[in-house]
Amino acid sequence: MDSELCKKAKNGDARAFAMLYESVSGRLYSTAYYMLGRKEDAEDIVMDTVADAFAQIRSLRDPEAFEGWIFRIMMNKIRRKRGSYIGEPVRLNEDISASPQTDADEKAALWKAMQSLQEEDRAILILDVIDGYRSDEIGRMLNLNPNTVRSRKQRAMVKLRRLLGGENDD
Amino acid sequence: MTESKEKLDNTAVEEMMRRNMPVLDVPQSLSPETVAANLESSRKIRNTPIYIIVRTAVAAVLTMAVGIGAIYVVRGGTGKGRAKEASDIFMETDGYPSEESFSYSTETKPSDVSESKDGGLSTNGSYEEPVQDGTEHFDADKERVFSVQMATGEERIIDTDIAYSEALEIRMAYDANENARETETCLINIRESTLGTAEIYIMALEEGDISFELLNGEDPVMMADITVTE
Structure with missing residues (x-):
């Protein structure tokens, strides 16, 4: 992470902040979308996150921690947002999820299986598999011990394998 | 779904996730350029004289309200009844349950433990923490x-x-x-x-x-x- 950009952003330079944001924007949006399943909510969450992060960037001491820090702000917002979904099924907007390379049945099965995971386990899988973060980085984002991240990922994978592959216990 | 009947390993599941859940391009509303422009404009609003006047006025009103509230509490707190009431309110709102709600018997039998609606455990009705x-x-x-x-x-x-x-x-x-x-x-x-x-x-x-x-x-x-x- 560019410490010069971070310094400028701390001094209120919105352009510098936007350049910092650019390096994580795709992963922020994808994570929000796959956690919430709604395009509009994902956009709102990322916008809120960006506004809060810009307002609070003075509190960020280590420029290297920017990525984990902004994700942590967003994951807290997602947690609160999902609390308001109780009782409502979460479905992926087809305009985004449709892709010519993928099979609609496979996508539906995967999404259904992902929905059956605990929220935090789903976040761990998305951050790990889709975004490519390490367990220590995910631990900082979700306020979890890296060992916990690894063991919960393993547990979530076992569950996904069972649901997707018809794997038996034996 | 081609793999539905086959046993999947972790790598296959991860590949399936990457195939179906790629990192997405951000919409125009979230592009860095739009974000920078939005942040700039909100910063300009914050720095306009009218915004500063309104912000200062709101802060002053809030400060007065807090001050009046503090005086009210200090004056009201001299009565025993009010003090007790305030203490009860404090106990209920400080985020910590009262001592009774934490009571937990080590002799609890499994049959005495049941799930509460929120997923917590209920032990003889006295333990509701998840x-x-x-x-x-x-x-x-x-x-x-x-x-x-x-x-x-x-x-x-x-x-x-x-x-x-x-x-x-x-x-x-x-x-x-x-x-x-x-x-x-x-x-x-x-x-x-x-x-x-x-x-x-x-x-x-x-x-x-x-x-x-x-x-x-x-x-x-x-x-x-x-x-x-x-």
């Missing part, structure tokens, strides 16, 4: 993750509602010594309780983190993350 640090009972019907903080030398018992005679096994996660029950951090054992159920005995040995799973056959029924501090 699983958290220090929770000492778990229900085998529901996968649970315990987060336990202990000091070196401390002992902890987690009682279960699983019969001791059933095949139970402890598996240490990410420990070189698979299935070990003694590590540098903790000594962990399964024992039979006086009720014939399995209880997990943990003794903290040295500072560190350790995770373990309790297996009933091949099924993980409980996972615990233990942090031992000095």
